[in-house]
Each structure stands twice: as structure tokens, then as C-alpha cells.
Amino acid sequence: MEEGRLCQWSVCRSLLAIVQWWGFNVTVIIINKWIFQVPFSLKFCLSIFTLPKLDFKFPLSVSCVHFITSSFGAYMVIKVLKLKPLIVVDPEDRWKRIFPMSFVFCVNIVLGNVSLRYIPVSFMQTIKSFTPATTVILQWLVWRKYFDWRIWASLIPIVGGILLTSITELSFNMFGFCAALFGCLATSTKTILAESLLHGYKFDSINTVYYMAPFATLILGVPAMLLEGNGIMEWFETHPSPWPALIIIFSSGVLAFCLNFSIFYVIHSTTAVTFNVAGNLKVAVAVLISWMIFKNPISSLNAVGCGITLVGCTFYGYVRHLLSQQPPGTPRTPRTPRNRMEQLLPLVNNNDKLDDKI
DSSP, rough: OOHHHHHHHHHHHHHHHHHHHHHHHHHHHHHHHHHHHHOOEEEEETTTEOOOOOOOOOOHHHHHHHHHHHHHHIIIIIISSSSSSSOOOHHHHHHHHIHHHHHHHHHHHHHHHHHHHHHHHHHHHHHHHTTTHHHHHHHHHOOOOOOHHHHHHHHHHOOOOOOHHHHOOOOOOOOHHHHHHHHHHHHHHHHHHHHHSSSOOOHHHHHHHHHHHHHHHHHHHHHHHHHHHHHHHHHHHHHHHHHHHHHHHHHHHHHHHHHHHHHHHHHHHHHHHEEEEEEHHHHHHHHHHHHHHOOOOOOOHHHHHHOOOHHHHHHHHHHHHHHHHEEEEEEEEOSSSSSHHHHHSSOOGGGGGGGGGO
């Protein structure tokens, strides 16, 4: 009886964790799109609510706001509320190891916000599913690491689905597409750097944000002021209600930090396979809700391409799980790594779980 209740509570906790993760993720994406885009209407219970126009087309500054609020939130969780213990990192390692990752982390977030300005949420989320493929390809090209044939087979539907979605995308924008695609490369580079540079430090998502967000704020602050400072001042002068709009922008940063915390909770409440499947379903939910709100046109072939990509991502996660369950000593690649650095790099990156950040 007691075991049954514990099992039911574990299932309920996992479901609640996944639902809150979906909620924060979709909300952050929709608010960010709202910040960059013209106003839209929400139809609810036979009433139509027209949200105010923000038209804050400054992705560098929005990313900087997210980093500032996330730095403050991580400090509150670790130092004030003491919900998570601080993982101490040597000052020298902070600059040699964390700073390079913070730069790539910063580029990743900025490219994501830039892509949201130019392409629909549905298209951006589909391209983001290309990250497993870019991670494998980078490890193969840079470190000459060879993978099990099943890994390569799982990438075929991912790449094919992305190509089909891109060709049939009715709201295609080359600049937004390139920003999202290079964002995938930045995410893959960040996770590979995390494995090789942070060897010995077992970071969770909160400690990751605690160390990386302040560095990212320093990296992004000066370019944001130089490139977007004049535009923001002009926006202040011309916008009918700038202060309520700024509250919404800072609220998106708070929600972004909550998203990081929810990711940490989901990882510790579910298995790897469940996390992977839930992540792909999350993309489908984000695509559906964004289509319902923004009404961006989606052709039938475009929807098929998105579905093929999600199936490929699920298959990739399943293969990764099977390979991770092999007993020690089981050969995973056709050859032995040539040096110690390669031995630090896993067959498939374990930090994939933490890719979905602010």
C-alpha cells in the first residue's frame, strides 16, 4: 500500500513538473515574440482582448535584461533562500573555463531572440530541434569522434524534417532562419565546451546560471548600449506608455529564470527518456499555441516536416538512452579515442538536458 502511494506521488510529481516546465517555456516564448512584434488579439470566452503594442525591437537589450534578472534570481536561490548549495569554482577556472562558455551562451540567447523577431515561433522551435544533429556533427568534425550507426540514422528524419519545413515555410525569412540555425551551433558548442572545460565540476542548472549569467551580462552590456542605446532612447520618447512596457519586459526575464528552475526540477523528477519525449511534446505544444495566438500561416507539408523532425528527435533520445545503458567496457565507437581530451567527451552529450535556457 505504502509503495503504491509513493509510486502514485512520483508519477503526479513528474506530471506537475512537466506541466510547469511547458507553461514557463511557452509563456517565455510568447512574451518574447510579443515584445518584438506588433500587437495581437486573444479570443477568450467570446471576448477579444487586444494586447498593448510594445514594439521593443532590441534583442540585445532584451537578452541583457534576461541575464540580469537570472543573475539576481540565482543569487536569491543559492545565497539568500539557500535552496541549492553553491558549487565553489576557483577564480582562475571562472575566467579560463566559465567565461568562454558564457560568451557562447550569450551568443546562443541573442541569436534565439533575433530569430524570434524575424520568423514565426513555430518555425523557430522546429529549427531548434536541429541541435542534436549539430552536436553530433561538431564532435565528428572537430574531435574526429565516431558514433554508432544508430545515432546517424536518427539524424536523418531530423535533417529531412527541417529541410521540408524550411522549404514549405510560408513566412520564411533568411536572416531569421540563419540566426536560428547558428543558434543551434552555439548551443552545441556550449554543451561540448561544458563537457571538456568543466570536467570535475558537476553543475546543475541553477549554479550554471549563477556563474554564467553575470559574465554574459558583462559581455553583452557594452554592445547593447552602443548598438541599441539610441534606439531605446527614441523608443522611450515615442512610446505612449513606456514604463508599463518595461515592466512586461522585465517580467519576461523573471519568467526566463523560472524556466531555468523548472528545467532543473523536471530533470530530477523524470527519467532521461521521459525528459526527451516531454521536450519534443513541448515543442509541439509551443508550435500549436503560437499558431493559435499569432495566426502565422502553416501549410500541410510544413506541419508534416515539423512532425518528422519531432519523431526524429524522439528516436535520437531513445537511441542515446539505449547506448547509455550499455555495461562498462562495451565498445560504443569503432575506434579508441586518440587522446585524453576525447575521453572527456561523451558519446552523446549529457548536458543536452540543460540546453533549453533563458
